[in-house]
Structures are given as structure tokens and as C-alpha cells.
Amino acid sequence: MAEPLPPTRRNRASLTYKVRYAAQNPDRIKSYLARVARDLRFRLSSRDHVAYYRAVMKSDTAKNPEAAVGSRSHGRWLALGQMQFDYLRKHGLKPDDRMLEIGCGNLRAGWRFIDYLDPGNYYGIDISPDILLAAQNTLVRQELREKLPHLTLVNDLKLRFLPSGHFSVVHAHSVFSHSPLDVIDECLAHVGRVLAPDGFFDFTFDRTEGTEHHVLREDFYYRTETLISLAERHGFAARFMDDWEELPHGQSKIRVTHPA
Ligand SMILES: C[S@@+](CC[C@H](N)C(=O)[O-])C[C@H]1O[C@@H](n2cnc3c(N)ncnc32)[C@H](O)[C@@H]1O
Numbered sequence: 001m002a003e004p005l006p007p008t009r010r011n012r013a014s015l016t017y018k019v020r021y022a023a024q025n026p027d028r029i030k031s032y033l034a035r036v037a038r039d040l041r042f043r044l045s046s047r048d049h050v051a052y053y054r055a056v057m058k059s060d061t062a063k064n065p066e067a068a069v070g071s072r073s074h075g076r077w078l079a080l081g082q083m084q085f086d087y088l089r090k091h092g093l094k095p096d097d098r099m100l101e102i103g104c105g106n107l108r109a110g111w112r113f114i115d116y117l118d119p120g121n122y123y124g125i126d127i128s129p130d131i132l133l134a135a136q137n138t139l140v141r142q143e144l145r146e147k148l149p150h151l152t153l154v155n156d157l158k159l160r161f162l163p164s165g166h167f168s169v170v171h172a173h174s175v176f177s178h179s180p181l182d183v184i185d186e187c188l189a190h191v192g193r194v195l196a197p198d199g200f201f202d203f204t205f206d207r208t209e210g211t212e213h214h215v216l217r218e219d220f221y222y223r224t225e226t227l228i229s230l231a232e233r234h235g236f237a238a239r240f241m242d243d244w245e246e247l248p249h250g251q252s253k254i255r256v257t258h259p260a
Contacts, residue, residue, distance in 0.1 A: 007250065012221070013213040039216040049180050050127050050155060052217050057128035061106075065134035069105040070174055077108050083247055084109035084173050085116070091241075091255075092200070093169060097121065100167040100194065102157065102187065102203075103175030106134035111142045113171075114149045122149040123167070129153055157187040162194045170194070170201035176227075177206040177251055179220060184227070188234040188256070197258055202241070204251040224252065231256045 011017055022029050038059065046052035060068035071077035093099075095118050104110045104124030114122045126132050132151050139145060152161075170191055176184050191201055208221040224240055231238035236256040244253040 008207055008209040011208070011211050011213050012215045012219070035216060035218075039218070043217065049183055049217065053178060054127050054129075056218060058130045061128065061130040061134055065106045065131060065137075066108075068131060068134075069108050071108065080249075081107075081109040081112055083249060084171075085112040087244065087247070088113075088169070088171065088202070089116075091202075095121075097168045098166055098196070099123065099169040099171065100125070100159075100162070102170065102172040102191075103127075104135060104151065105131050107138040107142075109171075109173060110135065110149075111138050111144060114139070114144050114147045115142065117147070119146065120148045120150075122147070123162070124149065124151045125154045126151075127154055157183065157190060159190045159194050164193050165196050167194050168196045168199040170199065172201075172203040174204055174251065176203050176222075177220060178218060180214070180217075181220075181222075181226075181230070185230060188231055188236070191256075192235060192258065195258065199257070201236075201256045202253060203256075204244075204249075204253050206250070207252040224254070227254055235259065 022032075038056075042052050042055045046055060057068055066074060066077040069077070071080055093113075093116070095116060097117060098121050099113055099117060101110055101113065101122070101124045104126050107114070107124065110122065110124050124132075124135065126135075132153055135151055139149065139151075172187070176187075179187075195201060205227060206219060206221045207224060209223065212220075212222055212226065214220045228238045228240070231254070235258075237259045238254055238256045241253040241255055
């Protein structure tokens with residue numbers, strides 16, 4: 001029997017993968033077919049990827065905001081936020097940092113950043129009005145009103161309403177894993193302007209060592225070198241964060257900075 005492929009070599013879009021997965025998980029076939037039908041509907045009614053993914057988030061948030069950002073249970077939602085926070089603390093986050101969180105969702109990690117940072121120093125943006133309303137509920141639940149965080153709806157990642165050289169930390173967790181390359185390219189083309197000279201931008205991505213692919217228009221898999229060279233083309237230094245791989249999280253992480 002063939003050896004199972006390691007996760008980074010699997011192509012979730014291939015027919016072989018789908019047939020094998022269906023045979024091993026017959027109970028998931030119905031929900032997968034529902035997702036395929038939804039994908040078709042949203043693709044036909046959306047003018048671009050942002051509109052498409054906004055519709056996905058509207059549909060998922062209506063069912064459960066914590067599941068909409070990828071957590072199966074409240075316990076997982078708490079743990080995933082803690083993991084992001086602990087890692088960033090270990091890798092340089094300080095209370096006086098000015099943080100931009102791209103794709104902040106319902107503040108799974110954001111509420112911990114807000115709690116830790118000096119008042120007014122957290123700025124979260126997202127394309128989904130529905131998840132931003134859920135983010136307000138998180139703020140209320142965690143009693144963080146006095147920290148005066150900013151939560152803003154965006155249509156693109158040009159960041160043109162934000163000040164130049166302002167943010168010492170930019171963070172995008174599990175956002176590029178849902179983004180086609182042109183969206184990532186747009187982000188990298190503009191984030192350098194708002195990033196402070198000695199600041200850094202950390203983002204996660206779904207890594208493949210095989211063929212780059214996507215599943216529906218929801219999950220995108222990239223090779224590390226694709227994203228590193230894209231960042232370099234936009235004038236950044238970029239490095240793969242090896243120690244993130246040790247954590248129980250399926251994605252990988254890259255840090256970009258202005259060159260020394
Ligand atoms: C999987 S959730 C992760 C949310 C948050 N970063 C966390 O870890 O809990 C992805 C979030 O990114 C947002 N998003 C997706 N594409 C985006 C884009 N192009 N610009 C801004 N936000 C985006 C989604 O609406 C969603 O809230």
C-alpha cells in the first residue's frame with residue numbers, strides 16, 4: 001500500500017485526494033456537497049474575491065462566529081488566540097507597540113492584544129461587517145471598552161486611510177490561507193508604507209511542498225518560496241519562522257521587515 005503523503009505534500013484539490021477522503025469520511029460527504037453548492041452560488045453572485053469571501057463569512061458567522069474564524073469549540077477559540085498571543089509576546093510584542101491586525105475576525109487573539117497593549121494602540125481591520133459586529137461582542141464580554149481599540153471595515157488591502165510609518169507590529173493570522181495571490185500581492189504592495197521603519201509584519205499561510213492549489217475559493221495553499229519572493233519583490237526582507245512549526249497549528253508563518 002502507498003505511504004500516506006505528509007500534509008505539506010497533499011493536494012486537497014486533486015481527485016485522488018477527494019475520493020480517498022470521501023471513502024474515509026463518508027459522514028462528511030453531505031456537508032462537502034453543500035459547500036460546493038454554496039461556492040458556486042457565491043462565485044456567480046460576487047464580483048471579486050473580497051465579495052465572495054465576505055459572503056462566506058456572512059453565512060458562517062450567522063451560524064457561529066467562533067466557528068466562522070475556524071474554531072470548532074470555545075475551548076479551541078481560546079487556545080488558538082492564546083497561541084498567537086504567546087508567540088508574538090515571545091517574538092517582540094511590547095505594550096507600547098502600535099498594532100495593525102489584518103483580518104481581525106471576532107478578536108480570537110485580538111482581545112488578548114487589546115488587553116495587553118496601551119489604550120488606543122490596537123487597530124483591527126476586516127472585510128466582513130458580520131464578524132466585526134461579533135468582534136464588538138467580544139470586546140464587551142472581555143470588558144475592554146476602556147482600551148479604545150479601532151475596528152474598521154475594509155474593501156481592499158490598500159490601507160490608504162492609515163498613517164505612514166505608524167505600526168510597529170502588523171499581524172495577519174489565517175488570512176492569506178483564504179486569499180488568492182493577487183490579494184496577498186496587494187497587501188504586500190501597501191503594507192510597507194504603514195509599517196514603522198523597525199516594525200515587522202507576521203502572517204500565516206497554508207503551506208504546500210507540492211503543487212500550489214486551492215479548495216473551492218476558500219482555502220489556498222502556497223509554497224514558502226512563492227511568498228518569500230513576493231515579499232522580496234515588494235522590497236522586504238522575509239524569513240520563515242521555524243519555531244512556529246513546533247506549535248500545534250496546521251499553518252506556517254513568515255515575518256517580513258524593511259531591509260536593514
Ligand atoms: C480564519 S479568520 C481569522 C481571524 C483572526 N485573524 C483569528 O485568528 O481569529 C479570517 C479572517 O480574515 C478576514 N479576511 C479574509 N480576507 C480578508 C482580506 N482580504 N482583508 C481583510 N480581512 C480578510 C475574514 O473576514 C476573517 O475574519
